[in-house]
Amino acid sequence: MSKYQGYTFYLNLILILFLSVGCSQKSHEKSSEEPLSDLKAYVGQVEDPLRKDKMQGLVLSMEKNIKLFQKEKHNFVATSNALFYDYDTSREILDKYHKDWIRARLQIQKNLIDIHFDLKETATTEEWKHIAVLQDQRFDTLAQELKDN
Amino acid sequence: MLIALFTYFFLSPSDTDLHFMEDTKEFAKTQTPQRQELLNRYANDIQANINIYDTLSKEASSTVNDPHKSREEIGKLLVTQNDEREKTLQKIFDARFKIKDELNREEWKEAFE
Numbered sequence: 158m159s160k161y162q163g164y165t166f167y168l169n170l171i172l173i174l175f176l177s178v179g180c181s182q183k184s185h186e187k188s189s190e191e192p193l194s195d196l197k198a199y200v201g202q203v204e205d206p207l208r209k210d211k212m213q214g215l216v217l218s219m220e221k222n223i224k225l226f227q228k229e230k231h232n233f234v235a236t237s238n239a240l241f242y243d244y245d246t247s248r249e250i251l252d253k254y255h256k257d258w259i260r261a262r263l264q265i266q267k268n269l270i271d272i273h274f275d276l277k278e279t280a281t282t283e284e285w286k287h288i289a290v291l292q293d294q295r296f297d298t299l300a301q302e303l304k305d306n
Numbered sequence: 307m308l309i310a311l312f313t314y315f316f317l318s319p320s321d322t323d324l325h326f327m328e329d330t331k332e333f334a335k336t337q338t339p340q341r342q343e344l345l346n347r348y349a350n351d352i353q354a355n356i357n358i359y360d361t362l363s364k365e366a367s368s369t370v371n372d373p374h375k376s377r378e379e380i381g382k383l384l385v386t387q388n389d390e391r392e393k394t395l396q397k398i399f400d401a402r403f404k405i406k407d408e409l410n411r412e413e414w415k416e417a418f419e
Contacts, residue, residue: 274377
């Protein structure tokens with residue numbers, strides 16, 4: 158690869174990253190507006206103020222992690238595809254990008270599992286039955302949205 | 307159930323792999339028999355590893371969904387299962403890049419643009 162080709166390759170790479178992140182940002186905004194609104198409403202009705210505060214904090218934290226995941230996922234898929242279909246992208250470049258994404262994804266996954274268990278420990282058995290159902294419904298929809306996008 | 311959904315959608319391979327595989331097979335039809343066989347073999351590798359991945363995901367979901375398992379046990383299981391699935395994703399990547407290496411720039415454009 159000549160100096161000029163190398164230069165244009167990296168310019169193209171920057172352009173691809175910029176465009177793919179910009180496009181994916183737009184598509185993920187709609188789905189992540191209120192991913193846990195039902196759950197937030199339910200937790201808002203808990204009578205014990207201490208547990209209510211804790212649970213509201215956990216649900217907010219869960220929502221924050223979901224939004225972060227949606228954003229990261231959309232960015233990853235868009236950028237990874239754009240990079241791969243560019244004939245000049247090497248395996249090394251894509252592998253590095255993939256590894257960065259795995260690291261971010263595993264951290265979010267760990268956060269969500271911790272929040273899930275904290276919520277379970279804070280809720281009463283009766284409350285947990287409702288929370289588990291609401292979570293299932295929402296995550297089912299979110300998973301479908303991720304696939305569709 | 308919540309954990310099951312986490313494990314499923316966090317690591318699911320994208321539809322890109324399927325489209326790429328189909329486009330490769332379509333392009334292979336226009337090639338010599340030997341080359342067609344080679345490209346189809348790589349494309350079938352992608353399909354086989356997507357199937358393995360789906361099986362691993364289902365196994366992981368049923369394991370971590372056990373309500374009797376503690377947070378620590380589930381955490382450890384997820385690490386192991388994530389590793390297994392990651393290896394499968396790497397095999398999909400390998401096959402994708404073998405196809406890329408096989409095609410020159412013009413063929414790549416013809417097949418995928």
